[in-house]
Amino acid sequence: DTVMTQSPASMSTSVGERVTVNCKASQSVGTVVAWFQQKPGQSPKRLIYLATNRHTGVPDRFTGSGFGRDFTLTISNVEAEDLAVYYCLQYDSIPLTFGSGTKLEIK
Amino acid sequence: EVQLVETGGGLVQPGRSLKLSCVASGFTFNNYWMSWTRQAPGKGLEWVASITNSGGSTYYPDSVKGRFTISRDNAQNTLYLQMNSLRSEDTATYYCTRDAPDWSEMAYWGQGTLVTVSS
Numbered sequence: 368d369t370v371m372t373q374s375p376a377s378m379s380t381s382v383g384e385r386v387t388v389n390c391k392a393s394q395s396v397g398t399v400v401a402w403f404q405q406k407p408g409q410s411p412k413r414l415i416y417l418a419t420n421r422h423t424g425v426p427d428r429f430t431g432s433g434f435g436r437d438f439t440l441t442i443s444n445v446e447a448e449d450l451a452v453y454y455c456l457q458y459d460s461i462p463l464t465f466g467s468g469t470k471l472e473i474k
Numbered sequence: 475e476v477q478l479v480e481t482g483g484g485l486v487q488p489g490r491s492l493k494l495s496c497v498a499s500g501f502t503f504n505n506y507w508m509s510w511t512r513q514a515p516g517k518g519l520e521w522v523a524s525i526t527n528s529g530g531s532t533y534y535p536d537s538v539k540g541r542f543t544i545s546r547d548n549a550q551n552t553l554y555l556q557m558n559s560l561r562s563e564d565t566a567t568y569y570c571t572r573d574a575p576d577w578s579e580m581a582y583w584g585q586g587t588l589v590t591v592s593s
Contacts, residue, residue, distance in 0.1 A: 401579060403519075410569055410583045411519065422581070454519055458579050462535040463521040 369393050369457050373466025380445050381474045388440040388469045390455035395435045399459035402431055402440045405468075406451045414453075415440065447473050476500040478570045478584030485590045486560055496553040496570030496584060504528070504548040507573035509580060510555045512566035512589075522568070523555060524578040533578070538564075560591045 370393040380386050390400065398418035403411040413422045415431035418438060430441045442449055450473050455466040482494040494510070509524040523544035524533045532544050543556040553570055567586040573579050 403580075410586050411580075412583065413581055416579060416581070456519075456580065458577065461533050463524075463578060465519040465521070468518045 368462055369396060369460060369464050371455055371457055371464050371466040373455055373469055375469060376467065377470040377472065379472040379474055382445055382447055384445050385441065385443045386445060386471065387442075388453050388455075388471075390433075390438045390440075390466045392436045392438070392457055396457045396459035398434055399457060400431075400433065400438045401456045401458060402429075403454045403456065404449075404451045405454065406448075411454065442471075445471075445473065449473070476572055476582040478572060478582060480568065480570050480584045480587040483568065483587030483589045485592065487593050488561060488591055490560055491556070491558045492560060492589060493557070494555040494568055494570075494587060494589070496555075498551045498553065498570075498572065501572065503546075503551040505575055507576070507578050508544075508546060508553045509571045509573055509578050510544060510553075510568055511571055511580060511583075512564075512568045513586075514563075514566045517566075520566075521578075524573065525553070527575065557589070560589075562591050565589060565591045 372391045400418045402415040405411040419431045428443045432439050452468045477499045480496045486492045510522040525544045529546045541559045545554045569586045570584040571580040572582040
């Protein structure tokens with residue numbers, strides 16, 4: 368199984384700042400990685416697919432990068448509404464596996 | 475607009491069975507793979523099952539293989555998850571997801587249905 372090691376577990380930032388979330392795969396997954404946002408009390412929503420492609424309607428403040436084993440989600444100009452838990456997912460191979468999540472808090 | 479509505483959750487005793495349903499709308503159902511993913515209270519996400527657009531092939535992680543069965547009725551635009559021999563660790567919110575035409579990618583999510591396994 369491919370383990371997705373996600374960091375940090377939590378972070379606190381101010382509106383207008385830039386933050387990065389990292390995921391490291393235990394083996395190469397090419398670019399078959401997605402990122403999801405889960406706001407409090409809501410179901411997850413896809414932000415990024417195939418490592419770098421924004422899902423329909425996702426603001427360009429959200430950027431995905433990476434290839435092989437190392438992947439990053441960058442949120443630029445953080446807004447208060449970005450308060451959420453962010454998850455990475457590798458869907459290159461069965462079983463599909465998620466990272467453990469990163470909780471973003473807004474100061 | 476893609477809409478996925480899950481039903482069927484509830485309180486069930488350990489060892490018993492439960493069947494979840496997910497009614498889909500806003501897209502051509504039989505063109506897409508579908509999946510179930512779950513989230514235990516206060517925990518992260520865990521993929522549970524996927525099915526091809528025709529229903530001819532299914533995929534599971536070891537944690538549910540042999541106990542859970544994913545199926546679909548393309549005439550009724552409905553996805554199912556039959557859960558047998560339920561355990562306390564199966565307690566979670568179960569989400570239905572619409573995937574890609576040829577692989578599982580969880581592009582769209584339903585609102586979820588809560589399953590609680592307890593005596």
